[in-house]
Amino acid sequence: MSVPVSVSAGSPSDLPRGMALLRDPLLNKGTAFTEEERDALGLRGFLPAHVFSMQAQADRVMANLRGLTSDLAKYVALNELHDRNEALFFRVVSDNIDEIQPLIYTPTVGLACQRFGYIFQRPRGLFIGPNDRGHIAELLNNWPYPAKLIVVTDGERILGLGDLGANGMGIPVGKLSLYSACAGVHPELCLPVMLDVGTNNEALLNDPYYIGLRQRRLGGAAYDELVDEFMTAAREVFPGVLIQFEDFANHSAFRLLQKYRDKACVFNDDIQGTAAVALAGLLSALRATGGNLNDQRLLFLGAGEAATGIADLVVSAMMAQGASEAEALRRNWLVDSRGLVVKNRPGLSEHKLRYAHEQAPIGDFLTAIRTLKPTAIIGVAAVGGAFTPEVLQAMTEINDRPIVFALSNPTSKSECSAEEAYRHTEGRALFACGSPYDPVQLNGKTLVPRQGNNSYIFPGVGLGAIASGARLVTDEMFMAAAYTLAHLVDEADILQGSLYPALPRIREVSAHIGAAVAEVAYRRGLATGHVPNDLIGHVQSQMYDPHY
Structure with a gap:
């Protein structure tokens, strides 16, 4: 590196x-x-x-930050520091990750993207649009650093907030900040890219401060040609670059991943990263219940990128433990806006067909729970409050330790809060969340929820791919990442209800995940060079430590 x-x-x-x-x-x-x-x-x-000293500077930053009254003001202050002094910014983030991550990423980044035109200061990354067709390689050559990692979005499905157009640039910037802070990928190697193809968000088109292209979204062949030129140019200008697709809408996300995954070093974090972190949480929960993965029945609220990505990886894990594909598929069910996804429903999208089982139609989530009797419910539909008291109580009637994952973010889109999950299950829920929640006191016990945040997975995956020079990123790598993450949850975590390691351990977690990913790359002949004698040491040697 x-x-x-x-x-x-x-x-x-x-x-x-x-x-x-x-x-x-x-x-x-x-x-x-x-x-x-x-x-x-x-x-x-x-x-x-x-x-x-750097420490005195960092202390001053934190003192000023804690004096600000809103999370958006703190986001802006941190952005200013990032633009002024990267080493100090990443020192502050790394040393205060519990406090800072929610400010530079979820949930605050959602509000920052909504207000991006109002808080925009200095450009960070590259904006590429239809008018750049035929010249994208020249545009990428304007970037002054040797990029090894690109996070790219078209802004059509930002978190659970929908089409935010060019305002979605806050997402690649935030993701790459976490790559550097959580996994030590040097900031010089990181390039945020916004494919600004317009927006269908009327409010933004009429917003005098909107920063993006003021036209309806490009689609069809013209859109595909732009993406294809970008992908070709990126690999020519930055040989071996890892490209992460982020916050594309369903109709683009599945198709683009399928198109490029076998010929370029790419992955989609919303599909594959979310899947790995959810599988890791499920494996941790089974340590508390004593259950086996192949005995679980999962019911997803949502049927898009996150839901089918998680289900696909769970099916692969079940098959690895001896289940047939048909048996594994039958243990994963989807509920979308029209109800339970079943085989006889007409007009199903291709990505849902695999999970369309023989079953009478069911119109609502609560009835689906009572009919299918799932051991776990996983919320990824960005429908705030969807895990009602009745839903949580129904899960408790069916299961001694119900598994409840409310993974949608930002906080306004969360299916339930930690306090609601614990209170309505009498403290028996094994809970993971997409947004941060404080510990909950219930019946004399302190329960500590932790985020099923993709930041446990994607930084380590990227680190491992870069350290090994991987030519492709495979599902096997995400499987290895999930098992590694679950293994790093200790018994003390499990006893207090935490299904993930403490966030201050994130660089340790990322190093181990990086080594696991690199091991797959070397074993499958996808890496460059020879396998290092000390793989974890090799990965750790690649990690940026912010200091003067």
Whole structure:
């Protein structure tokens, strides 16, 4: 992995000087520049006299941040720091991940995307649109760094908020911040890309501060040609680059993943990353129940990318434990806006057909629970409050320890809160959430919910793919990531109701997942070079540690 020039590593003649240096976020240290550096780099006079340590700078950032009254204001303040001093930004994020992750990603990033035109300051990443056809390679060559990792979106399905057009750029920026903070992928190697193909959101088209292309969404062949040119150009300009598809609508997400997955190093986090983190949570829950995976029956509220992605990986895991494909499929059921997905329903989308079973139609989720008697319900439809008290009580009547995953985000779209899940199941629920919730006191016990957040999975997958030089990202890699994550949940976590490790362990988690992913790449002949003698050590050696 390439290492960028740093103030500590470069000689004075290698570096920009004076104000140009202070304006370069990859090199700027602000008030931490030493007396010797100030003299050598033409900084004398630009900075106040006192030289601060990085820790003192970080403490000051946190003190200021905690004085702000809204999460959106904190998001803007952190964005300003990111634009000014990347090393300090990632030091602050890494050292305060529990507090900062909800601010730079879910749930706050959803509000930030909705307000993106109002809070936009400095561009970060590349915007590519229909007018760039025929010149996308030139545009990518404008990027000044050697990208190894691209997160790309077209903004059509941002979290559970729908079509936010170019405002969705907040998602690739936030995801890549987590790659660096959680898995040590160097920020110089990270490129956020917005495919700005317009928006069908009338409010945005009429918003005077909307930053994007003011036209209806491009579709059909013209859309596919733009994406194809981008994919071709990205791999030409950045050989071996890993491309993560993010927040595409269902009709594009499945199709694009299927089109490129066997010929490029790509994955879709909404489909595959969500699947891995959910499978890991399910495996952790079974440690508490003592049950076997092949005895579970899963009922999904939702039938899109997340639901079918999770179901596909669960089916693969069940088959790996001895079930036939037909048996495994029959243990996974979907409920969409029209009710239970069943075989005799006309007009089913292709991605739903695999889970359309023989069953009389059922119109509502609660009746589906009472009929099918699932051991787990998994909410991924972005329907806030859908896990009603009646739903939760019905699950408790069927199961001694009901598994309840309310994975939709942001918080306004969550199927239920942690407090609701525990209270309406008498504290018996094994709960995971898509948005953060505080510990819950119930019947003299403290229950600690943890997010089934994709940040447990995708940073480590990307790290492993980059460290091994993987040519493809496969479902087997996500399976390995899920089992690795579940293995890292300890007994103390399980006893307090936590199905995932504590977030401050995230860099350790990512290193182990990276090693597991790299091992698959080497074993399957998808990696470049020879297998290192110490795989975990090799992966850890690739991890960026933000410091001066």
